[in-house]
Amino acid sequence: MNEIEVxxxxxxxxxEWDLLVEKxxxxxxxxxxxxxxxxxxxxxxxxxxxxxxxxxxLVGGCPIFxxxxxxxxxxxxxxxxxxxxCGPLISESSSPKTNKRVQENHEVLNSLRKFxxxxxxxxxxxxxxxxxxxxxxFTWNGWDSKVHYTHYLDLKxxxxxxISRTIRKDLKSATxxxxxxxxxxxxxxxYSLLSKVYDKxxxxxxxxxxxxxxxxxxxxxxxxxYMLVSETPEGEAVAAHLTLYGKKSTISWSSARDPSxxxxxxxxxxxxxxxxxxxxxxxxxxxxxxxxxxRFSDFIMAFSPKLVPxxxxxxxxxKYSTLxxxxxxxx
Numbered sequence: 001m002n003e004i005e006v007x008x009x010x011x012x013x014x015x016e017w018d019l020l021v022e023k024x025x026x027x028x029x030x031x032x033x034x035x036x037x038x039x040x041x042x043x044x045x046x047x048x049x050x051x052x053x054x055x056x057x058l059v060g061g062c063p064i065f066x067x068x069x070x071x072x073x074x075x076x077x078x079x080x081x082x083x084x085x086c087g088p089l090i091s092e093s094s095s096p097k098t099n100k101r102v103q104e105n106h107e108v109l110n111s112l113r114k115f116x117x118x119x120x121x122x123x124x125x126x127x128x129x130x131x132x133x134x135x136x137x138f139t140w141n142g143w144d145s146k147v148h149y150t151h152y153l154d155l156k157x158x159x160x161x162x163i164s165r166t167i168r169k170d171l172k173s174a175t176x177x178x179x180x181x182x183x184x185x186x187x188x189x190x191y192s193l194l195s196k197v198y199d200k201x202x203x204x205x206x207x208x209x210x211x212x213x214x215x216x217x218x219x220x221x222x223x224x225x226y227m228l229v230s231e232t233p234e235g236e237a238v239a240a241h242l243t244l245y246g247k248k249s250t251i252s253w254s255s256a257r258d259p260s261x262x263x264x265x266x267x268x269x270x271x272x273x274x275x276x277x278x279x280x281x282x283x284x285x286x287x288x289x290x291x292x293x294x295r296f297s298d299f300i301m302a303f304s305p306k307l308v309p310x311x312x313x314x315x316x317x318x319k320y321s322t323l324x325x326x327x328x329x330x331x
Contacts, residue, residue, distance in 0.1 A: 122316070123316045125312060180230070193240050227240055
């Protein structure tokens with residue numbers, strides 16, 4: 001087996017990275033250099049894409065967000081605000097033998113793991129995308145692991161056969177009130193709805209409006225998703241979904257609903273009509289990122305989805321663990 005070289009990619013190599021993301025099954029829009037550069041441009045984040053090379057061929061890698069905390073701690077993570085997973089990718093092996101494929105994958109992951117451990121990070125957190133199931137090269141070497149959940153709505157099935165009685169009532173209520181859905185590309189409308197959600201909870205929105213403007217611009221330029229809104233008969237948007245396209249699937253990235261609009265059924269109507277729309281375009285499933293928050297999970301379960309696990313691994317040095325423990329005591 002040839003040795004794997006791991007190094008940071010130069011901007012001139014980002015096109016090669018994006019091709020790997022496109023070809024690799026667990027690759028997501030969050031992995032692409034275009035998405036990562038929005039964080040760099042808007043939030044001035046230190047973002048690095050580490051590539052794994054075998055015989056000068058890019059065979060894997062991982063985006064990493066690097067953060068220095070008060071000059072004391074250097075923290076690495078594969079995710080950032082409103083990106084629930086990203087993590088390592090590996091090119092798919094051409095070998096027909098399972099043991100050979102596992103061996104090749106482990107070789108890439110072990111090389112990446114060893115490289116990250118030499119970069120002076122006090123904490124490293126990698127959250128793998130759904131579909132990336134084998135994280136043993138990390139757990140076998142002392143990394144802690146966690147399981148997370150998302151929901152897949154099967155677009156090959158008849159939605160009317162799977163929705164609950166409560167969803168049926170919500171759909172009837174929304175329809176009788178004259179609510180309608182439509183595709184609309186308007187970041188200002190979405191940000192306004194999202195602001196109302198966070199204001200209601202006395203929380204700060206995790207990302208600025210400029211970030212969403214750039215996301216909408218990327219969606220238009222690269223055709224990687226769309227926004228579906230629910231409107232009153234007067235044309236007022238009361239709920240919206242931002243959906244990204246994956247491989248044979250879609251990712252329900254972010255949603256917002258006007259908390260002052262009391263009528264039930266706005267979200268149910270969005271999901272139902274989005275389901276039908278995506279089904280007509282031959283997507284196989286919707287990845288509804290609602291599995292880790294009880295109230296969202298309870299709602300989406302009414303559509304009879306499949307519960308899908310995905311994983312994260314973490315390594316912390318003694319300094320980080322000690323300061324984290326002291327912080328918890330102090331707060």
